[in-house]
Amino acid sequence: MVRNVQDPGGPCGDPRFVSFSTKIAVVVRDDLPVWQRLNVCAFLVSGVAGAVPELLGEAYEDADGTKYLAMFGQPVLVFEAPAEVLTSAHRRALDRGLPMSVFTADLFATGNDEDNRAAVRAVPRDRLDLVGLAVHGPRNAVDKVVKGARMHP
Template identity: 70%
Template sequence: MTFTTKIAVLLRDDLPTWQRLNVTAFVISGIAGTEPGLLGEDYEDADGTRYLPMLGQPVMIFEGDAALLAQAHTRALDRALACAIFTDELFKTGNDEDNRAAVRAVPRQALSLAGLAVHGPRNAVDKILKGARLHG
């Protein structure tokens, strides 16, 4: 199945594995939380046990250096494409209120991005992520 939109996560390539996983989970929650049409139906096993819905299309995971992440962030904002971000400061906080305060305390150009997620038309997302490589 071909989708007209793309969901992508871009991670900074120097993060340890646990941080990559943490960042991915957080930024994808932002995409799913603001785009309810992206969620599919509940799952159900053969015994009738219900499970929560998940995104109905693949999530592509990319990586790049800090400069590429900053460039992708700028490209997303220039294209008016909403994005979810995770900054280095969020590794030091323990709740949503402190997370928001940590981001609010830093001007956009000075954000130390660990990762971001975007959803939008395929070609726009591809342009935003130009230069990134698939996470491997």
């Protein structure tokens, strides 16, 4: 596991920005309705948070003292891509040994976590009907994984 090291100098040495040695990226299939893209993205990033809890920052609090949950301490980049690019990204992430969460089309028909896991388990890796994946790892490795995907508008 690569530790996330922050560079307080950030882009162009500006101390207001932080550069990270790791990257979180989500790729969703470009033919999904917007509501499904958002749903898939939410589920996928929960996998990254669960696997790498040190990516979470401190809890939030407003001026009135109302407490809010902690969130990732670094940006999450969201991409869109056609099915074939998602399949290639999946293969590249596996080849690089990067931790990854996946969401398949079958999961739209399930209603709970147990059925979700069973739906993925029932399909061989190379036949998964991927509609999204999230990956975390070294910046350059994640960039290679998402090659061919474009930033989500």
